[in-house]
Each structure stands twice: as C-alpha cells, then as structure tokens.
Amino acid sequence: MCGIVGYTGEQEAMPIIFEGLKRLEYRGYDSAGIATLDQRDRIELRRSVGKLYNLEQILKKSPMTGHVGIGHTRWATHGKPSDVNAHPHVSMHGEVVVIHNGIIENFLPLRQELEDKGYRFVSETDTEVLPHMIEDYTRQGMTLTEAVRATLHRIKGAAAIATMSIHEPGTLVAARIANAGGVVVGYGDGEMFLASDIPAILQHTRSVVYLNPAEVVTITQHGAIYTDLAGNPLTKHPTTVAWDPVSAAKGGYKHFMEKEIYEQPVALTDTIRGRVDLPNNRVLLESANLDAETVRGLSRVISVGMGTSRHAAMVAKYLIEELAGIPTESEVASEFRYRNPYVGPNTLFLAYTQSGETVDVLEAMAEAKRKGARIVGIINVVGSEASRQSDGVVYLQSGPEIAVASTKTFVCSLVDSALLALYLGQQRGTISEERMRQLLNAINALPTLASQVLDDSPANRAMYEALARKYAGASNFLHLGRGIEYPIALEGALKLKEISYIHAEGFAAGEMKHGAIALIDANLPSVVIAPMDSIHAKMISSIEQIRARDGKVIAIATEGDEEIRDKADDVIYIPATDPLLVPVLATLPLQLLAYHIAVRRGADVDQPRNLAKSVTVE
Numbered sequence: 013m014c015g016i017v018g019y020t021g022e023q024e025a026m027p028i029i030f031e032g033l034k035r036l037e038y039r040g041y042d043s044a045g046i047a048t049l050d051q052r053d054r055i056e057l058r059r060s061v062g063k064l065y066n067l068e069q070i071l072k073k074s075p076m077t078g079h080v081g082i083g084h085t086r087w088a089t090h091g092k093p094s095d096v097n098a099h100p101h102v103s104m105h106g107e108v109v110v111i112h113n114g115i116i117e118n119f120l121p122l123r124q125e126l127e128d129k130g131y132r133f134v135s136e137t138d139t140e141v142l143p144h145m146i147e148d149y150t151r152q153g154m155t156l157t158e159a160v161r162a163t164l165h166r167i168k169g170a171a172a173i174a175t176m177s178i179h180e181p182g183t184l185v186a187a188r189i190a191n192a193g194g195v196v197v198g199y200g201d202g203e204m205f206l207a208s209d210i211p212a213i214l215q216h217t218r219s220v221v222y223l224n225p226a227e228v229v230t231i232t233q234h235g236a237i238y239t240d241l242a243g244n245p246l247t248k249h250p251t252t253v254a255w256d257p258v259s260a261a262k263g264g265y266k267h268f269m270e271k272e273i274y275e276q277p278v279a280l281t282d283t284i285r286g287r288v289d290l291p292n293n294r295v296l297l298e299s300a301n302l303d304a305e306t307v308r309g310l311s312r313v314i315s316v317g318m319g320t321s322r323h324a325a326m327v328a329k330y331l332i333e334e335l336a337g338i339p340t341e342s343e344v345a346s347e348f349r350y351r352n353p354y355v356g357p358n359t360l361f362l363a364y365t366q367s368g369e370t371v372d373v374l375e376a377m378a379e380a381k382r383k384g385a386r387i388v389g390i391i392n393v394v395g396s397e398a399s400r401q402s403d404g405v406v407y408l409q410s411g412p413e414i415a416v417a418s419t420k421t422f423v424c425s426l427v428d429s430a431l432l433a434l435y436l437g438q439q440r441g442t443i444s445e446e447r448m449r450q451l452l453n454a455i456n457a458l459p460t461l462a463s464q465v466l467d468d469s470p471a472n473r474a475m476y477e478a479l480a481r482k483y484a485g486a487s488n489f490l491h492l493g494r495g496i497e498y499p500i501a502l503e504g505a506l507k508l509k510e511i512s513y514i515h516a517e518g519f520a521a522g523e524m525k526h527g528a529i530a531l532i533d534a535n536l537p538s539v540v541i542a543p544m545d546s547i548h549a550k551m552i553s554s555i556e557q558i559r560a561r562d563g564k565v566i567a568i569a570t571e572g573d574e575e576i577r578d579k580a581d582d583v584i585y586i587p588a589t590d591p592l593l594v595p596v597l598a599t600l601p602l603q604l605l606a607y608h609i610a611v612r613r614g615a616d617v618d619q620p621r622n623l624a625k626s627v628t629v630e
C-alpha cells in the first residue's frame with residue numbers, strides 16, 4: 013500500500029506533503045521521499061529508506077523550498093529497500109520527476125528501448141522507465157499531460173502515477189490505469205491537493221474528485237482538467253466527503269469487506285513487488301530464511317492453517333509438488349496438534365495465518381518445532397506471535413484487513429505460496445528457466461487481470477446484483493472444483509456460509525457422485541469452477557450431471573469459453589492465466605457472489621454472527 017501526496021498553491025509544499033505522508037504512516041513502510049520544484053524551477057529531491065522519521069531528519073538538515081511538489085511512501089516490501097530505489101524518481105536530464113504505484117509488466121523491453129536511446133538507469137525499479145519515457149516525449153515537444161498519456165499507452169500493467177516537469181512549473185499530472193491504488197484530487201482556495209487516500213489531505217479540504225481507471229488529471233493551483241487516455245475531455249464535479257473516521261476508512265464503500273475485495277489488485281501488487289526479479293529470472297524471498305542447502309535437504313513439507321488460511325495451505329500442496337517436487341501434505345492445524353504426527357528434521361512446516369495469532373496454528377507450530385521441523389510462517393501481521401515463532405517468514409503484505417471474512421489476505425497467501433514454491437524449485441533445480449520466466453510473467457500480470465475481474469462498473473455490479481436476486485433465496489449451495497480448484501471450491505463455500513448464513517459445501521467434483529448428487533434438485537444451486545484446462549471436459553460433464561437433475565449451475569469459466577454458456581444457467585468469466593494461478597482469479601467472483609448475496613439477505617457482512625477475526629482462545 014504505497015502512499016502518494018501532492019500539492020500546488022501559494023504555500024510551501026514540503027510541510028503539507030510531509031504532514032500528508034505522516035497521516036498514511038499507519039501503513040508502515042520501508043522508504044519515503046519528497047520532490048519539489050524550487051523558486052528557480054529546479055527539482056529538489058529528498059529520499060530515505062526506513063521510517064518517515066529518517067526523512068524528517070534529512071529535511072531538518074537540508075530543508076526544501078517550492079510551492080509545488082509530490083511525496084511518496086512505500087509499503088514494506090522486503091525487497092531491497094535503498095535510497096536509490098526510493099520514489100520519487102527523476103529522469104536522466106533532471107526535467108521530470110515521477111511517483112508510481114503498481115507494476116510495469118513490460119518494463120524489460122521498455123528499459124532496453126530507452127537504454128538504446130542513451131538513457132541511463134540508476135535504480136533497479138520498473139518505475140524508472142516512467143520519468144525517462146515522459147522526459148523523452150516532452151523533449152519531442154509534447155506537454156507533460158500528453159507525454160503522460162503517450163507513456164501510459166506504452167506500459168502494460170496497473171498503475172497510479174503522479175508527476176511534474178521543470179518546463180511546466182506549478183502543474184501536477186496524475187493518472188490511473190487499471191487498479192493499483194487510488195488517486196484523489198482535493199480542491200482548496202487557490203491551491204490544489206493530490207493523494208492516494210483521503211486522510212492525507214482531509215485537514216485541508218473535503219471537496220474531492222476520485223480518478224477512475226484510464227483517467228488523467230492536470231492540476232494547477234486554480235483547478236483541474238480531466239481527460240481520458242485518448243485526450244478527450246471529461247467533466248467531473250467535486251463531491252464533499254462526510255467526515256467520520258469509520259466511513260472515511262471505508263473509502264466510499266458500503267462495507268470493509270467490499271473495500272477489501274476491491275483492494276485486491278493493489279494488495280497483489282504489494283505482495284509481488286520486490287519478490288519477482290524479472291531481469292535475473294528468479295524469486296527473491298530472503299525473509300523465508302531458507303538457504304540452498306536446507307532446501308535441497310528437504311524431504312517433506314507440511315502446510316497447516318485454519319479456516320480460509322487452511323484453504324491457502326491446501327493450494328500450497330499443488331504448487332510445491334508441481335514446481336519443487338517435494339512431497340507435501342496439508343492439514344487443519346487443530347487436527348495436527350492433537351495427534352502424534354510424524355515430523356522429521358528434514359520437514360518444512362508452513363504455518364498459514366494472516367493474523368499470526370490463531371491459537372491452533374501457534375500450537376501446531378510449537379509441536380512441529382519440538383519435533384525438529386523448520387518453521388516458515390505465511391503471515392500478514394508483522395511482529396505477531398507466529399512471526400516470532402517462525403524460523404523464516406513470508407509476509408503477505410496485504411495491508412490491514414478489517415472485515416472478519418478474509419479476502420485480500422487469502423489471494424495474497426495464494427501468490428506467496430506460488431512464489432515460495434518457485435523459490436524452492438529454483439534452489440532444487442526442478443524448474444526450467446523457461447517455465448520460471450512464464451510463471452514470473454504470469455504472476456506479474458495478476459494485478460491487472462484481477463482488476464479486470466473486479467471491474468467496478470455499473471454493468472458488472474448489475475450482473476452480481478442480478479445473480480444475488482436470483483439465488484439469495486436458496487437454503488443450500490454446492491461449490492465444486494477439481495485439482496488446484498478444489499480448495500477454491502471450499503473457500504467459495506466458506507465465504508458464502510460465513511457472511512450470508514446459507515448452508516454451503518465445497519466438494520471435489522469427482523466426489524459429487526458419491527453422495528452430494530442425492531441432494532440435487534431445482535432448489536439447489538451449484539457453483540462450478542470450470543476453467544479452460546486439462547480437466548475442463550470433466551467439469552463440463554459434472555455440470556451436465558447437475559443439469560440432468562434440474563439443478564441450477566453458476567459456472568466460473570475462462571473468457572472465450574462459449575461452449576459453457578449452453579451448459580450452465582449463469583456464467584461468470586475470468587481472464588486466462590497459467591493453470592497454477594487460476595485459483596487467484598477464480599476466488600474473486602466467489603467473493604463477490606457471496607458478498608452480494610449476503611447484502612441482499614440483509615446480513616451484517618463485516619461482522620457475521622458468532623465469528624471472530626482471529627480465534628485466540630481454545
């Protein structure tokens with residue numbers, strides 16, 4: 013969760029930007045930086061790794077002046093934080109400065125193209141292509157706004173950016189493509205503000221405009237001009253933010269769960285950033301504390317968790333066996349701890365727990381540790397008990413999750429499992445260079461694909477609302493999946509039952525004929541996860557068996573699969589991706605379906621009855 017703050021007006025920009033960054037401090041981050049344009053229209057830049065305090069010390073020693081500027085904080089990524097990698101980034105000739113949230117999927121060819129033109133790169137970040145490319149376009153005669161649009165046409169990926177140029181003092185240009193964090197424009201009196209999140213600017217103004225994906229804004233102290241990516245003008249009117257801390261924290265969404273569902277492209281970006289090293293075709297996971305010798309010596313993996321985290325632990329089995337060739341078992345943590353499990357010294361024990369405080373997981377970890385296993389936690393909360401008990405940690409980097417039903421922490425733990433499996437495969441030599449490249453590119457593309465599934469357009473909302481109208485009266489649901497989609501069927505059923513109180517069961521599709529089929533009639537809807545993969549035909553056959561008994565089918569299918577339209581009652585499409593990553597995208601419609609059905613039934617979505625965010629008592 014990176015933060016952006018910008019200012020243009022009569023006041024000194026730096027203190028306003030610094031104060032705004034401080035208001036985003038709760039996120040925790042590994043670097044921060046501010047750029048201003050001084051009185052002589054030169055870019056001033058101060059950056060520092062670590063907490064905002066470090067930047068503050070630099071600013072005290074070396075203050076900055078200027079009435080226009082941008083600032084950035086970066087969420088702890090466990091990549092390689094360094095001053096040179098910190099934002100803002102300045103172009104080679106010092107004319108353009110940029111802040112960027114998101115991932116540029118095609119940064120390698122773009123960097124090559126710019127290097128061929130003579131641009132020198134000083135950081136390892138994908139972001140650095142942006143200032144160079146924008147500068148290159150402005151040097152060809154484009155305005156800053158035109159150059160931003162031209163640049164955005166070239167990049168693949170989700171992005172939120174803020175930029176300024178020495179040639180247009182007093183102007184800020186910001187833009188969004190897909191979903192990589194928000195951009196809010198704040199209106200003042202003779203001054204304007206820019207932020208990724210409202211709290212950063214709320215002390216100055218409550219009059220704001222939210223940028224939608226594929227929109228660009230050009231801001232001066234007197235106002236803002238909005239265009240689409242083609243340069244067509246857009247009319248947007250400021251709205252007034254009603255200030256109460258809870259609704260401000262919900263950021264315009266009705267429930268925290270809804271907000272967290274829509275935050276997933278950003279959460280995925282944060283979990284991927286710093287771990288996928290495309291230039292060297294490898295995964296960086298230092299925090300897992302697993303050296304090559306340890307990994308080569310592993311003979312077994314056990315993954316445990318509770319609830320949603322247990323489903324993520326199940327997916328890990330498929331990934332690790334496929335990519336690293338290590339026998340892997342997954343178990344409910346509360347079962348593991350109460351039997352006498354066999355654990356050898358060459359066992360890697362993976363503890364999945366977003367809170368890091370779930371008692372059954374902590375006890376299972378202690379049991380595994382007593383028996384000599386090496387413990388790696390897949391955890392969201394930094395400093396939690398589980399993180400302290402682990403030999404190594406892979407943090408989810410999802411940001412805080414408030415709704416009781418887990419959403420973004422789940423998809424991030426799926427991606428972390430894929431990264432961990434690749435990391436193990438890389439150390440054991442079980443994965444070819446080519447397969448590694450394919451999967452790293454596919455992982456990098458996930459935030460963009462997730463934003464397509466989570467398209468917040470009226471048409472997409474209407475589709476889910478229509479499904480909710482049609483199915484909210486059901487008393488039971490079946491969720492079916494096969495292979496790596498089986499745990500996702502379990503997760504879809506869990507999401508629906510915990511927030512809507514409809515009885516829902518997840519099944520391995522092949523098991524259906526051995527019991528669940530007896531339940532099927534016209535009143536029982538089944539959600540069938542049927543992506544285009546090697547077992548697609550089997551899933552179609554499951555759908556036919558359900559339909560033959562008058563059951564209703566909602567299929568989750570791959571875009572382009574027209575055949576399934578004739579077979580299922582309703583189809584929700586997801587974009588194609590690598591089969592091992594389908595669980596990430598298939599989860600998203602299941603969350604939205606559960607959410608809309610729960611809302612339709614008038615349930616307390618954020619705090620379902622009898623449930624707790626983390627279960628710390630036995």
Ligand code: G6P
Pocket residue numbers: 318319320321322364365366367368369370373416417418623624625626627
């Ligand atoms: C509770 C929550 C679930 C969560 C589970 C495990 O049941 O309601 O959303 O998946 O605990 O929590 P953990 O923090 O260990 O992931």
